[in-house]
């Protein structure tokens with residue numbers, strides 16, 4: 341198959357809250373005349389990103405809510421890409437390229453491997469490049485603390501620095517030097533709220549297997565990540581909120597929560613990893629063990645003043661540990677949805693679209709962080725309801 345017939349794929353990565361969705365929105369809004377199929381790897385975030393994305397009619401947004409990033413991304417992604425390809429072949433759907441937004445806690449390697457490990461995928465798609473958004477305000481700490489953030493930088497074909505408006509020139513130089521040491525081959529540029537010419541980030545033919553094999557010699561070794569488990573037992577007694585189960589498995593298993601039919605109503609899983617005993621997991625991800633996520637939901641409206649006060653207090657006390665929070669809020673006194681989000685101490689809200697007449701109004705807020713006292717958050721939020 342000649343390269344011209346392959347559908348180019350761009351992988352958009354970057355740590356939690358870096359600005360991936362902001363960049364994606366920018367790309368989708370630009371009049372470039374291309375049809376883009378977007379695959380959101382949302383990792384159990386209850387589809388919040390879909391709400392934050394403005395959907396233009398030309399795009400196809402496909403969500404993959406994965407259980408365990410380390411294990412399942414590949415299996416789900418392969419299935420999704422194959423389905424897309426089959427529909428494209430039959431003329432049921434049209435797209436010129438694919439853009440995959442990975443979750444902020446993901447190592448991009450398994451996603452990139454997909455394009456080299458599976459023949460069918462390799463014959464339909466071509467990995468064009470990996471774009472890594474780096475949050476200039478929080479990157480130093482994220483790179484110190486999270487190997488995923490470092491992997492994302494190492495895999496980049498383009499490094500896009502967001503939030504440079506929030507730091508001074510000296511700090512930016514310092515960060516740029518560190519990033520250049522970590523990945524000397526990727527061009528780097530500051531991108532203010534995702535503003536960048538699309539031709540600088542799409543069709544870059546940037547992915548270079550040789551370079552990746554130097555960084556990660558085991559990149560093409562299937563067994564490292566290929567535990568494409570399959571089980572569909574009932575999760576009713578497991579404790580997941582996002583992407584992980586606490587029960588031990590001796591057998592092959594999958595947490596393709598979007599696809600399996602198990603009852604997850606009592607699940608409470610932490611974000612982005614499995615803590616069950618994987619006899620065949622030889623990639624360590626224990627550093628994510630203290631990262632959890634939980635969701636607050638209600639169909640009662642928030643009192644805006646109470647909520648503002650409470651959230652202000654929360655970030656003052658717990659901001660350091662609040663890695664990412666975002667959601668859709670039902671606010672008293674407005675007919676529109678409020679899109680609310682933050683990273684550590686920085687938080688912001690925008691008015692979204694109007695609630696439709698027949699639409700059930702609700703609030704859904706996801707928190708991802710380290711050692712967050714869930715009870716305090718949930719009870720406090722309940723007290724802000726009208």
Ligand SMILES: Nc1nc2c(ncn2[C@@H]2O[C@H](COP(=O)(O)OP(=O)(O)OP(=O)(O)O)[C@@H](O)[C@H]2O)c(=O)[nH]1
Pocket residue numbers: 354355356357358359360361362363389392443444502503504505506531532533534664666681682683688
């Ligand atoms: N000041 C400033 N804020 C930015 C910039 N780019 C993005 N943001 C803000 O950063 C926050 C997070 O942006 P998102 O695009 O949602 O980040 P993300 O990487 O998709 O987040 P996750 O998917 O949760 O990991 C939002 O409030 C954005 O408005 C920028 O260049 N400057």
